[in-house]
Amino acid sequence: MPGTTETAGQDTYDVIVLGAGPTGENVADRAHALGLSAVIVESELVGGECSYWACMPSKALLRPVTARADARRVPGLHQAASAPLDTKAVLAHRDAFTSHWKDDGQVQWLDSAGIDFVRGKARLDGPRRVVVATGADERVLTARHAVAVCTGSRALLPDLPGLTAARPWTSREATSAQSVPPRLVVVGGGVVGVEMATAWRALGSAVTLLVRGGGLLPKMEPFAGELVAEALTEAGAAVRTGVSVTAVRREMPNGPATVVLDGGEQIVADEVLFATGRAPRTDDVGLETVGLEPGTWLEVDDTCRVRGVADGWLYGVGDVNHRALLTHQGKYQARIAGAAIAARAQGTTDLDTGRWGAHAATADTAAVPQVVFTDPEVASVGLTAAEAEHAGHRTRVVDHDLGNVAGAGLYADGYRGRARMIVDQDREVLLGVTFVGPAVGELLHSATVAVAGEVPLDRLWHAVPAYPTISEVWLRLLETYRG
Structure with a gap:
């Protein structure tokens, strides 16, 4: 759980950053390195989704899976690699990479970098003004030059009968679970779905992967999904395409869940993971106070400055702008945005030059790299x-x-x-x-x-x-x- 460490600091900064994930950290770090004062506001853990519920824990779960698979294909190692994975050791490895869901080290890094930090729930309250709820109190911060919304995205759950009461897993529960569910249904054939199906099947779950479309990884080349589906099937997972979930129910709090398909078939599982998309975490950050619609993706230019906001002081960086929902692309955008904010604050009108080159993001549209860590x-x-x-x-x-x-x-x-x-x-x-x-x-x-x-x-x-x-x-x- 989050600690209580925060920086008292002043109440006026050059840059205010909402969200302390990798994107927010990099916006603040680049702006500060270029001479601006910066503060980050975060209501959860400093380090964000990637550090605690996405990139790091998921890859920590998957690395033993792929290492064992590789060893099984090498002469002289096949027999030694035939034993089941040590579940306790794998989960402990995962826990270590999340720092056991404590952010002390990340908070210390902010301090060492000269970036102020406020723990609390931040909301815009008009131009360049941010109100932070810190427990029973409120703190008002004012930005001289820019506010950057770097609040990321959250799992998007479909509107299905019984789903909320059934307490489904999202990517957060799938990457942080402390035990292996005997039976796991995964709904969705995108990156999260196939990676978590791979990990939990290797750890002993009987996995059923349900995909509404015709194949896995629909945004990639068709042969990619075909080869991953083939490997999952060989590993013992049931991969079913062209099926839709119409309802989910869980009769008892600790009992099994029943997944109902469009043809009436029912599948019983101990846990059900919905990996069916992402939504921007902009529904409660005060967008309405600056003329924007809450809960929407932020439309930005190539410096990540939000379009349609007078005087150009608001930036939307990372997942919230929907250009490329990947940690490395968010960090890339953050470096661009931080440099652009500093250049504008210092009176530079030509953003085509600078120490780090042009202050404009292009690689998040034309050359986006992505790895799916399946086998x-x-x-x-x-x-x-x-x-x-x-x-x-x-x-x-x-x-x-x-x-x-x-x-x-x-x-x-x-x-x-x-x-x-x-x-x-x-x-x-x-x-x-x-x-x-x-x-x-x-x-x-x-x-x-x-x-x-x-x-x-x-x-x-x-x-x-x-x-x-x-x-x-x-x-x-x-x-x-x-x-």
Whole structure:
């Protein structure tokens, strides 16, 4: 639970940041490093969703799963890796990475960085004014230059009969549970759904994954969802597509839950995880006091300044602007926004220059990298083939079987995977890249550099991959393209 540490400080700052997740921390840190005073307000844990209920705990749960899977594919280790996971050790590992849901270390970092901190519930109260409820008291903060809303997003639950009373899991409960549910139903085939199905199945749950659409990971290349579904099925999970949940009920507080499907079928489980989307945490931050609609995504320009607010003092950074709901993209936006706030405060009107380059976010729309930490991993950046076609590009899709790369065969017996690059044939640069296979997440940054940097294919020929590594797939993709 949160501590009570806060900075008394002054009540007027150059920048006020609402939300102390990675995005808010980076806005404040960059603005402060560039000479502005900053304060962060947070009602929960400093470090935010990523540190305690998303990126860190989920990957801590998944790493033992993928490590064991890799070991099972290596001669000499197969037998040693055949035992079940040590559940107690895995959960303890997860708890350590969340600092046992205590934020003392993060609060100390704010202090060391020279950023003031107020623990409480913050609401806008007109231009540049923030009221913070700190227990029974209130504190009023005023910003000279900017207020940045960095409150993130929350799990979006559908309006289904009985759902609230059934107390479903969201991503928070799925990543922080202290015991393994014998039976788990996961509703939703996106990133959270497939990652948590992978983790809890490996820890011993009988997992049923229910997907309304036709496949998993619908925002990625179709083969990514197909390979993940195949692996989940081989691991013993039941993957069902084309089904919808119409109701959920739990008759007794500690009893099982019943999931009712659109055809009338009923599935009984000990826990039900709904991973069906995200909503902005803007419903209770006082948007109505500055002419905006509560509970909506914030529309921003490329410096993350909110559109439609007079004098341009309000910023929406990270998940709240719906540009790219990923921690690393929120931190990227935060660095842009913090620098832009400082530049404007110091009278700079040309935001195309600066110590860190142009103060404008572009990589959160054109070259967004993402890794899905399932077994196999999925790593992608840029456009899918369908997105590139829809955008009107003249493209060529180049595929290669990762299992046919020498380094992959050495990495694991029976390595299964696939690589795809989308080439803009008019400019001969990459629009998107997707890898699926064990350990492909570490290939992604090279693809991100190629896409974000619009590196001509003629130059990529001279980026020689080391042999024998899985990265040799780059050579094979280029050879396939050249014919």
